Amino acid sequence: MSNPLTQLGDAGQAVWLDFVSREFLKEGGLEKLVREDGLTGVTSNPSIFEKAMGQGTAYDDSLQAFLKQSDADVVDVYEHLAIEDIRAAADILRPVYDRLDGLDGYVSLEVSPYLAMNTQDTLEEGRRLWAAVDRPNLMVKVPGTEAGVPAIRALIEDGINVNVTLLFSVDSYLAVAEAYVAGLEARAAAGKPVRGIASVASFFVSRIDAQIDKKIDKRLAGNDKDAATLKALKGKVAIANAKVAYQHYLESMQSDRWQALEAKGAAPQRLLWASTGVKNPDYPDTLYVDTLVGPDTVNTMPPKTMDAFRDHGKVARTIDTDIDAARQVLADVDRLGLDLPGITAALVEDGAQQFSDAADALLAGVAGKRTAFLGDALNAATLHLPDALQTAVDDTLARAAREGWTRRMWQGDATLWTNTDEAKWQGWFSAAQGRQVDAAAVRALADAVKQDGFRDAVLLGMGGSSLGPEVLARTLGCQGGAELHVLDSTDPAQIRKVQSLIDIDKTLFIVSSKSGSTLEPEILAAYFFEQAGRNGKQFVAVTDPGSKLEALAKADGYRAIFHGDATIGGRYSVLSVFGIVPFGIAGHDVERFFADTQAMVRACGPSAPPASNPGVQLGVAIGESVKAGRDKLTVIASPRIESIGSWLEQLLAESTGKEGKGVIPVDGEPLAGPDSYGNDRMFAYLRVAGDDAADLDAKVDALAAAGHPVVRITLARPELIGQEFFRWEVATAIAGAVIGIDPFDQPDVEASKIKTRALTDAFEKSGSLGDAAPLATDGHLAFYGDASLKADGTAGGILAAHLGRLSDHDYAAVLAYVERNAAHEAVLTGIRQAIRETSGCATVGGFGPRFLHSTGQAYKGGPNSGVFLQITADPATDLPIPGRRITFGVVIAAQAQGDLQVLVERGRRTLRVHIVGGDVDAGLAQLADAVSTALA
Numbered sequence: 048m049s050n051p052l053t054q055l056g057d058a059g060q061a062v063w064l065d066f067v068s069r070e071f072l073k074e075g076g077l078e079k080l081v082r083e084d085g086l087t088g089v090t091s092n093p094s095i096f097e098k099a100m101g102q103g104t105a106y107d108d109s110l111q112a113f114l115k116q117s118d119a120d121v122v123d124v125y126e127h128l129a130i131e132d133i134r135a136a137a138d139i140l141r142p143v144y145d146r147l148d149g150l151d152g153y154v155s156l157e158v159s160p161y162l163a164m165n166t167q168d169t170l171e172e173g174r175r176l177w178a179a180v181d182r183p184n185l186m187v188k189v190p191g192t193e194a195g196v197p198a199i200r201a202l203i204e205d206g207i208n209v210n211v212t213l214l215f216s217v218d219s220y221l222a223v224a225e226a227y228v229a230g231l232e233a234r235a236a237a238g239k240p241v242r243g244i245a246s247v248a249s250f251f252v253s254r255i256d257a258q259i260d261k262k263i264d265k266r267l268a269g270n271d272k273d274a275a276t277l278k279a280l281k282g283k284v285a286i287a288n289a290k291v292a293y294q295h296y297l298e299s300m301q302s303d304r305w306q307a308l309e310a311k312g313a314a315p316q317r318l319l320w321a322s323t324g325v326k327n328p329d330y331p332d333t334l335y336v337d338t339l340v341g342p343d344t345v346n347t348m349p350p351k352t353m354d355a356f357r358d359h360g361k362v363a364r365t366i367d368t369d370i371d372a373a374r375q376v377l378a379d380v381d382r383l384g385l386d387l388p389g390i391t392a393a394l395v396e397d398g399a400q401q402f403s404d405a406a407d408a409l410l411a412g413v414a415g416k417r418t419a420f421l422g423d424a425l426n427a428a429t430l431h432l433p434d435a436l437q438t439a440v441d442d443t444l445a446r447a448a449r450e451g452w453t454r455r456m457w458q459g460d461a462t463l464w465t466n467t468d469e470a471k472w473q474g475w476f477s478a479a480q481g482r483q484v485d486a487a488a489v490r491a492l493a494d495a496v497k498q499d500g501f502r503d504a505v506l507l508g509m510g511g512s513s514l515g516p517e518v519l520a521r522t523l524g525c526q527g528g529a530e531l532h533v534l535d536s537t538d539p540a541q542i543r544k545v546q547s548l549i550d551i552d553k554t555l556f557i558v559s560s561k562s563g564s565t566l567e568p569e570i571l572a573a574y575f576f577e578q579a580g581r582n583g584k585q586f587v588a589v590t591d592p593g594s595k596l597e598a599l600a601k602a603d604g605y606r607a608i609f610h611g612d613a614t615i616g617g618r619y620s621v622l623s624v625f626g627i628v629p630f631g632i633a634g635h636d637v638e639r640f641f642a643d644t645q646a647m648v649r650a651c652g653p654s655a656p657p658a659s660n661p662g663v664q665l666g667v668a669i670g671e672s673v674k675a676g677r678d679k680l681t682v683i684a685s686p687r688i689e690s691i692g693s694w695l696e697q698l699l700a701e702s703t704g705k706e707g708k709g710v711i712p713v714d715g716e717p718l719a720g721p722d723s724y725g726n727d728r729m730f731a732y733l734r735v736a737g738d739d740a741a742d743l744d745a746k747v748d749a750l751a752a753a754g755h756p757v758v759r760i761t762l763a764r765p766e767l768i769g770q771e772f773f774r775w776e777v778a779t780a781i782a783g784a785v786i787g788i789d790p791f792d793q794p795d796v797e798a799s800k801i802k803t804r805a806l807t808d809a810f811e812k813s814g815s816l817g818d819a820a821p822l823a824t825d826g827h828l829a830f831y832g833d834a835s836l837k838a839d840g841t842a843g844g845i846l847a848a849h850l851g852r853l854s855d856h857d858y859a860a861v862l863a864y865v866e867r868n869a870a871h872e873a874v875l876t877g878i879r880q881a882i883r884e885t886s887g888c889a890t891v892g893g894f895g896p897r898f899l900h901s902t903g904q905a906y907k908g909g910p911n912s913g914v915f916l917q918i919t920a921d922p923a924t925d926l927p928i929p930g931r932r933i934t935f936g937v938v939i940a941a942q943a944q945g946d947l948q949v950l951v952e953r954g955r956r957t958l959r960v961h962i963v964g965g966d967v968d969a970g971l972a973q974l975a976d977a978v979s980t981a982l983a
């Protein structure tokens with residue numbers, strides 16, 4: 048039966064639907080329109096999909112089925128669902144397409160709106176979607192922006208149907224019309240057919256009136272002298288603009304170039320009237336259909352407009368009537384300074400932004416559904432932030448969405464940070480996907496090591512090369528492989544301790560150093576190589592290609608060499624060979640570990656919008672906290688994941704602590720009530736479900752209730768720790784962007800190394816480190832520092848003077864170059880606790896030289912708010928280093944001295960206390976007492 052819609056078809060105008068949804072397709076809505084209204088096409092855009100997928104449950108089954116068989120990124124999930132709809136629509140329209148011999152029957156799918164300003168990406172995306180949808184009656188929808196035009200030409204040349212979208216001005220229409228012709232000509236010149244390729248140029252209508260009318264209304268409100276003419280222009284400009292565009296279309300059809308193509312079977316690029324739903328409810332609801340009827344055009348209507356037109360639309364050829372009046376309208380617009388070019392240019396940008404906002408919302412919706420579907424397979428996080436901080440975080444997340452931070456981070460776009468060398472350090476993304484590690488090779492080594500009867504493995508490495516493996520070992524233990532011991536110290540007592548725990552002949556040594564030139568693993572490897580009777584079969588190297596360590600490993604006949612990726616910095620290396628080789632040797636299933644980790648990698652994926660991206664969200668919260676003066680990120684962890692703070696410390700401090708800014712991580716400080724903390728804190732609580740942590744839970748709740756920023760993270764099981772590695776890596780990179788530093792360099796670490804090297808070199812020649820005279824000695828303790836600290840010369844007096852320098856927002860650092868063991872840790876923790884309780888300041892602690900390769904960067908390069916107490920000791924006994932005059936005792940002393948010199952040079956407030964005589968326990972006990980006295 049005929050109706051106004053079918054009559055449009057009879058008048059040569061194709062009726063398309065500007066809408067799609069799963070429900071509508073399933074219920075036969077599209078078939079009905081084809082059957083009853085003569086519908087011949089469908090258009091979609093990101094806003095349309097956002098509405099379709101964001102509501103109801105129609106997509107849920109399909110989404111769950113897809114997620115079950117893949118660990119896709121959110122954009123893949125969206126695309127999968129959209130492609131299902133587009134294919135279904137294309138199949139419904141296929142009989143139309145066949146009947147009309149390819150002249151109509153098309154369905155449009157838009158390329159990612161994030162690419163509207165990039166030619167090459169748009170082109171690749173167009174090709175990819177064309178292949179993925181795999182239907183001849185697909186039109187790939189490409190914005191007719193300056194960047195889009197060359198892509199359109201190339202797609203046409205490829206033989207891909209294109210719907211050019213976001214056209215507002217006649218000039219941009221002319222540019223895409225030229226691109227279409229040029230693309231076809233290129234095909235023809237290459238001897239390829241031009242028949243069967245279709246294109247439409249989507250000229251947007253109602254959005255123009257919406258903008259012009261706004262301007263007119265403003266002028267009218269100001270009693271403009273041209274009020275009458277202005278009033279008459281309302282609701283006319285967009286139509287006039289479209290009519291003029293159609294005149295150009297008619298002209299172009301007469302050109303010789305077109306005639307030549309037509310002779311070869313080319314079909315014209317039809318003008319398509321888009322945005323034809325009225326935005327102003329005062330206008331007739333069929334305004335942008337009635338007025339634009341004409342042959343060889345398309346009108347794509349939203350359902351409401353289509354229903355209205357079916358009901359009371361008027362079909363009469365209007366597109367090329369009253370052309371002079373249309374030109375007059377445009378001339379008046381120009382004369383009255385309404386600036387149509389300015390409006391259309393802004394509309395292109397707005398349009399791209401609107402679609403990318405819709406895509407953000409859409410992807411956020413998909414991410415939310417995905418998270419719900421994954422349940423506890425994805426570690427949960429909640430952020431409890433004070434109002435002002437929450438507002439700052441929301442603003443920055445919105446900015447991050449606008450500026451595409453997540454995508455840019457994954458692309459390694461250095462402009463996200465300081466635009467220096469950041470792009471060179473982005474291998475950690477691929478490592479997190481398990482791509483850096485050869486799991487089979489790790490398993491083979493683990494099996495062989497087991498067969499050879501190795502019971503223990505000792506890892507010799509520093510910082511990123513040791514902290515990740517140690518946290519993995521402490522969290523997940525040993526799974527039938529070798530038991531892992533991490534040795535990241537030059538303290539003779541600690542080296543002896545590790546040696547006492549192993550049977551040296553049944554031990555595998557993993558020498559781990561990215562640079563392959565770090566002093567500690569070098570001398571430790573030399574020491575244990577001798578101890579193991581120079582048996583290379585007991586040694587494995589993990590190092591970046593071409594390093595000094597690789598050469599040594601080859602020369603000494605090491606059993607295996609695992610190569611790292613030189614585009615990954617040490618602290619981002621845990622999911623590369625540096626973390627995973629020792630983990631595998633302990634007997635763990637590497638593939639399963641990565642499978643468990645992927646849920647977070649995907650959740651933080653390049654298309655996961657910032658506000659629903661767990662890593663970006665956390666990073667923005669950290670960055671904004673720092674900017675708000677809450678730069679002491681205090682890590683709390685439940686028993687099974689307790690050690691993670693030592694890995695987090697390095698990541699956060701070494702990445703962000705520079706140029707006088709950054710995060711000061713606080714690990715290992717016993718948790719207290721809210722009153723013990725200043726307003727310079729943020730708390731991160733990582734908890735494994737089922738851990739006995741009721742006391743921590745209650746204390747963390749109290750902190751949140753007292754208005755401190757608190758992040759709570761829950762792991763369903765400890766094996767999901769890999770997800771936290773990745774979440775925090777992303778968060779750290781993003782915090783770096785917020786703070787405005789390069790999160791991938793460590794400019795201030797080198798300074799201590801240079802000083803240490805100079806001291807040990809001097810020792811090799813002179814046999815002495817040339818220690819200075821102490822300020823005072825008291826019992827086991829000798830003090831070195833600024834003369835102003837001497838006070839009464841007692842330990843308590845000197846410490847009182849030193850700690851008296853702490854003021855609000857400062858932190859106290861207790862850095863000990865002694866054996867790291869539980870007893871020493873307990874004493875240092877007690878000292879920290881006492882300082883915090885008295886001063887209200889945050890406290891950090893560390894063992895040297897371990898912290899030098901970790902938090903040391905922030906102490907020297909971060910904010911000058913640290914008050915440093917360095918503890919050194921005469922070793923009870925020393926250990927030689929094969930082939931060197933220096934001993935381990937000399938090295939650790941030189942490291943302490945070098946570090947102190949740099950701290951002093953950087954204007955840090957320091958005091959060194961040296962335990963004389965070799966009785967470290969007695970010295971530490973006296974120190975703890977003296978601190979209590981000082982604080983009393």
Ligand SMILES: O=P(O)(O)OC[C@H]1O[C@](O)(CO)[C@@H](O)[C@@H]1O
Nearest residue numbers: 510511512560561562565617900
């Ligand atoms: O793996 P490498 O090159 O021995 O370095 C160990 C650690 O030392 C540092 O370079 C700091 O000195 C860290 O960044 C790094 O993780």
Ligand SMILES: O=C[C@H](O)[C@H](O)COP(=O)(O)O
Nearest residue numbers: 065090092249254321322323
């Ligand atoms: O291709 C169609 C366009 O995306 C659509 O018509 C835009 O319409 P709107 O201006 O109503 O969003």
